[in-house]
Amino acid sequence: MMNAIERVLAEISFRETDERPIFLQIGGLAAKLMGFPLHRYLTDAQTAAEAQYHTAHLLKNDVLFGxxxxxxxxxAMGASIAYSDSEYPSIVNPLITDWKxxxxxxxxxxxxxxxxxxxLEVCERLVEKDQGEHFIIGQCLGPTTLATQxxxxxxxxxxxxxxxxxxxxLLxxxxxxxKSFAQAILATGVSAVLINDPSASPNVFPKSTFNNMIFPHLxxxxxxxxxxxxDLVWLQITGKTTSILPTIHDLPxxxxTLDSPVELIEAQEILNNKAVIGNINPLLFTNNNNENLLIQTxxxxxxxxxxxxILGTGCDIPFDARPERIHDFLNIVGRV
Known part of the structure; x- marks a missing residue:
C-alpha cells in the first residue's frame, strides 16, 4: 500500500496509484480544527506544524502545508499588518505609494x-516530524501577487x-x-514549493499582460x-485561467492548480504534460448543506x-468552513 507522498509522486509522473491523492488546502483552518487561536498559529512555528500534522491525519489529507x-x-519588508483571530491578516497600507x-x-x-x-521553521518541523509520509509544501508568493501586496x-x-x-x-x-524565498523553502527538505500568484490571474490583469510581462518572470x-x-514546483493562479493555460503549458x-471556474476537461487537454489539482470550490465547505458539494465533487x-x-480545492479552504462539510466530502470520496 502506498503512503501519501508515494501517491502524489506517482500522479506527478503519470503513473498508476492505489488510490487518488487528495489535496484539501487547509491553512489557518487547521488552527480552528485543533482549537488554537489563529494569531498563535500564524506567528508560532511549533503551533502551526502541530496543527498541520494532526489535521492531516484527522482528515486523511495527503498534503501538509508549511x-x-x-x-x-x-x-518582512516593513508593511504594517492587521491581525485578527477570525480571519487572515491584511496589509493596512501599501508599503510604497510611488513606484520609484x-x-x-x-x-x-x-x-x-x-x-x-x-x-522556514514550520517547514523544517514538518519534515522532521512527518518522516517521509506526506507531501509537504512550503509557499512563497509569486512575483505579481507580491508586487500588488x-x-x-x-x-x-x-x-x-x-x-x-x-x-x-517592480516585477x-x-x-x-x-526566488530567494523559494530556494530557502526547498532547502528545508519539503517535497515542493508552491508559487501562489493569484494576482497573475486574468481576473486581475489581461491575458496579454500575462503572456508578455508576467509569464517571463514566472x-x-x-x-x-x-x-x-x-526540486518540485507547484503553481497556483486562481480564477478563470483557461485563456492563459496554453502559455502555462510551457512552464517547467x-x-x-485548476480553480473551480475552469472547465476541467478542456484544461486537462491543454495541460496534457502537467499534473493538475482541482477543482473543488472551497466556498462549498462553508454552506449549510452538502448538496452542492456533492454535485460538484x-x-x-x-x-x-x-x-x-489530484482531487483538491482550487485555493485555501476558508477559516469559517464547517467541519461537517469536510467530513461530507471525505464520505463522498470514500476517505472515511
Missing part, C-alpha cells in the same frame, strides 16, 4: 525579518497602464525575492529555483483523467 498567509513577505520607491527598497533577510523565519493592487494596475517599464521593474524586484523564477531534478512546473470525479490528476 505556509501562513499572504502578508508574510510584505510584512522600489529603487530604495532592500530585499528582506529570510532568517531574520518578520515571519519569513517562521515559515507591497504597492497595492489598484496602484499596480494603473502603473501597468501608465508606465509598463516601471511595472516590469524584477519581486521575482528576486520570490519562467525565470521557476528555471532558477529548479536546480535539481528533485510539476503541479498546476461527483462532477469532478467524472471528468478527471486517468493519471496526472
Amino acid at each position: 505556509f501562513l498567509d499572504f502578508c508574510v513577505e510584505a510584512e 520607491e522600489i529603487l530604495s527598497l532592500e530585499p528582506p533577510n529570510l532568517r531574520r525579518d518578520g515571519r519569513m523565519p517562521v515559515v 507591497i504597492f497595492g493592487i489598484e496602484n499596480s494596475i494603473y502603473l501597468l497602464v501608465d508606465n509598463p517599464e516601471a511595472f516590469n521593474l 524584477n524586484f519581486t521575482t528576486q525575492i520570490a 519562467k525565470q523564477l521557476v528555471n532558477e529555483i529548479k536546480t535539481q531534478e528533485k 512546473v510539476d503541479l498546476i 461527483q462532477s469532478t470525479l467524472a471528468k478527471r483523467r486517468k493519471s496526472g490528476f
Whole structure:
C-alpha cells in the first residue's frame, strides 16, 4: 500500500496509484480544527506544524502545508499588518505609494525579518516530524501577487497602464525575492514549493499582460529555483485561467492548480504534460448543506483523467468552513 507522498509522486509522473491523492488546502483552518487561536498559529512555528500534522491525519489529507498567509513577505519588508483571530491578516497600507520607491527598497533577510523565519521553521518541523509520509509544501508568493501586496493592487494596475517599464521593474524586484524565498523553502527538505500568484490571474490583469510581462518572470523564477531534478514546483493562479493555460503549458512546473471556474476537461487537454489539482470550490465547505458539494465533487470525479490528476480545492479552504462539510466530502470520496 502506498503512503501519501508515494501517491502524489506517482500522479506527478503519470503513473498508476492505489488510490487518488487528495489535496484539501487547509491553512489557518487547521488552527480552528485543533482549537488554537489563529494569531498563535500564524506567528508560532511549533503551533502551526502541530496543527498541520494532526489535521492531516484527522482528515486523511495527503498534503501538509508549511505556509501562513499572504502578508508574510510584505510584512518582512516593513508593511504594517492587521491581525485578527477570525480571519487572515491584511496589509493596512501599501508599503510604497510611488513606484520609484522600489529603487530604495532592500530585499528582506529570510532568517531574520518578520515571519519569513517562521515559515522556514514550520517547514523544517514538518519534515522532521512527518518522516517521509506526506507531501509537504512550503509557499512563497509569486512575483505579481507580491508586487500588488507591497504597492497595492489598484496602484499596480494603473502603473501597468501608465508606465509598463516601471511595472516590469517592480516585477524584477519581486521575482528576486520570490526566488530567494523559494530556494530557502526547498532547502528545508519539503517535497515542493508552491508559487501562489493569484494576482497573475486574468481576473486581475489581461491575458496579454500575462503572456508578455508576467509569464517571463514566472519562467525565470521557476528555471532558477529548479536546480535539481528533485526540486518540485507547484503553481497556483486562481480564477478563470483557461485563456492563459496554453502559455502555462510551457512552464517547467510539476503541479498546476485548476480553480473551480475552469472547465476541467478542456484544461486537462491543454495541460496534457502537467499534473493538475482541482477543482473543488472551497466556498462549498462553508454552506449549510452538502448538496452542492456533492454535485460538484461527483462532477469532478467524472471528468478527471486517468493519471496526472489530484482531487483538491482550487485555493485555501476558508477559516469559517464547517467541519461537517469536510467530513461530507471525505464520505463522498470514500476517505472515511
